[in-house]
Amino acid sequence: MAENGIGWAALGSLAGNGPAARGPAPGTLRRILRYAHPYRGGLLALCLLVLAGSAAIVATPLLLQAIVEVGIARRDTDTVVLLAGLAAAVAVGEGLLSYAQRMVSARIGESIIYDLRTELVRHIQRMSLTFFTQVHTGALVSRLNTDVIGAQRALTSTLAGLLANVVAVVSVVATMFVVSWPVAVIAVLLLPAFFLIGRVAARGLRSVARAQMGVNADLAATAVERFSAAGAMLVMLYGRDDDEAGAFARHAGRARDLGIVSVRRGQLLMVTLTGAAAIATAAVYGVGGALVAGGAMQLGALIALVALIGRLYGPVAGLVNVHVDVMNAMVSFERVFAVLDLKPPVLDSGRRGPIEPAVPPRVSFDQVSFAYPTTDQLTAAGLDEVRLPGRRGGTGVLHGVSFELRPGTVTALVGPSGAGKTTIGHLLARLYDPDSGAVRINDVDLREYRLGAVREAVGVVSQETFLFHDTIRANLHYARPDAAEADLERALEAAQLLEFVRGLPLGLDTVVGDRGQRLSGGERQRLALARLFLKSPAIVVLDEATAHLDGVSERLVQEALREILRGRTALVMAHRLSTIRSADAIVVLADGLIVEEGGHEALLARQGLYASLYLSPGG
Ligand SMILES: Nc1ncnc2c1ncn2[C@@H]1O[C@H](COP(=O)(O)OP(=O)(O)OP(=O)(O)O)[C@@H](O)[C@H]1O
Ligand SMILES: [Mg+2]
Known part of the structure; x- marks a missing residue:
């Protein structure tokens, strides 16, 4: 998982966007599990793959330690070569595991998206005409898309990520304690600092990402309406092309500014976390090096520790906002369920028919x-934002x-x-x-x-x-x-x-x-x-x-x-x-x-x- 130092991929979750976190309604979890049920075999396989992957995370540093302490120390070339070969094999295995993990999770995730989408479309088709006159179709479609994808993320990325990161952090810290408890204590003491940095930076990133989504949706909706034949004609007939272009430029300008802010905040977060990780590594070298110099620890142990700490902070960063991700995913599910729960006004419960076509009916x-x-x-279904303003009663x-x-x-x-x-x-x-x-x-x-x-x-x-x-x-x-x-x-x-x-x-x-x-x-x-x-x-x-x-x-x-x-x-x-x-x-x-x-x-x-x-x- 964490190949080169920190697994920065985990940072992606920091910028994840979605609805503001709030508690899900009771019963939502049970209903979500019903969607996951057909894929329980795949989900079990996913968990096993994650566990196997975590074992591989600590295997490589321990092999490095063995190379130094067993092979090099005893000047045993055969052992060195054997262990190095083993480390290479573990690396290959790690790659294969992560590939398999992604494939299983993609298969499950995409299947669930498919299930939700087809069910939603079937359901919406049965809604009354009023439904379509009352909602802003573009907004509804984009929201459903966001929610369906958000819901899918709950079952695969978020869950798998949560499990993988927790297992990684626990196994890395435990291994560090086994190798050298004083160094492990230092690494653990630095963890809260990572959490803090991640929290603060992620909050900013999230709000920018949300604003970006809004602006992009506005841009698309405006363009679609203005570029329809009837809309374009109206623009021409009322001579509003300059105003329209100006309005579009304002939206586009806002998208540009937000894009720049988003990169700046993301980059700041990246630089801060990389710096903090470097400081932590230096601390390990300092304390561990002193221990090695004083003869209290072997060089191999120091090498293992440095490798271990490189594999610690990526998963930690991934865990910083996991509660928000889980909450958002639940909310996405809830909003999809809300649409599925809308009662179609015309029920197809009759049995009679067909109506004889040859004789004109009365x-x-x-x-x-x-x-x-x-x-x-x-x-009631929480669709207020897509509801067109208008008569209520x-x-x-x-x-x-x-x-x-x-x-x-x-x-x-x-x-x-x-x-x-x-x-x-x-x-x-x-x-x-x-x-x-x-x-x-x-x-x-x-x-x-x-x-x-x-x-x-x-x-x-x-x-x-x-x-x-x-x-x-x-x-x-x-x-x-x-x-x-x-x-x-x-x-x-x-x-x-x-x-x-x-x-x-x-x-x-x-x-x-x-x-x-x-x-x-x-x-x-x-x-x-x-x-x-x-x-x-x-x-x-x-x-x-x-x-x-x-x-x-x-x-x-x-x-x-x-x-x-x-x-x-x-x-x-x-x-x-x-x-x-x-x-x-x-x-x-x-x-x-x-x-x-x-x-x-x-x-x-x-x-x-x-x-x-x-x-x-x-x-
Ligand atoms: N989907 C709707 N939701 C809410 N009110 C509606 C809807 N469609 C029509 N109405 C209202 O119902 C009333 C009757 O409308 P309807 O379309 O049946 O009139 P109409 O006799 O066909 O008129 P016209 O001759 O202009 O076509 C109107 O007051 C209209 O505003
Ligand atoms: Mg009419």
């Missing part, structure tokens, strides 16, 4: 009330909403902005569950179906079309990975987009750009319709974009819709008159209440909300 909302979940659960969005979608018909849902139209779509796709009342397909509560069955039966085109930064082909395949070329073309044709795609130089292989920025608004919408057509769900929820399209686009979208909605049960949050007029039924929503229902003419005649929406300019 959909009913029965006294449905709903409020979006609050951000409190994020706070949930106010009701829907209040006892009841209506029905007749099989195979198109129902238009109209109402002022913020009335709760999109929310109704979310409930139908079971992105959320109602607080009271029920949403039913074919008279069966959505919660009684398997979640997969509901998601398969309900297709949604959301208000803001999302496309992956990939080719048109890949975006279409997302709905049905096994779709053949002919299927893709049929879908594009239904969406009135085939001609357009054929006209592109790269056709289906055209990349649509970040969020589909390279397409026009109408083209984006029609591509989303083609994607829905491929999925071919029995129920369609169409959240019409509020943006008004020109006449041609409008006509194309309407034709696409007619084609795609045929033979399905559809709910359309309609903003366009043309859509509303062609619907079979109209439901009018205001402030989370259904205020009117009926056909276009009948509703107009009532001269209520529908009439005023319809007659308002641009309505």
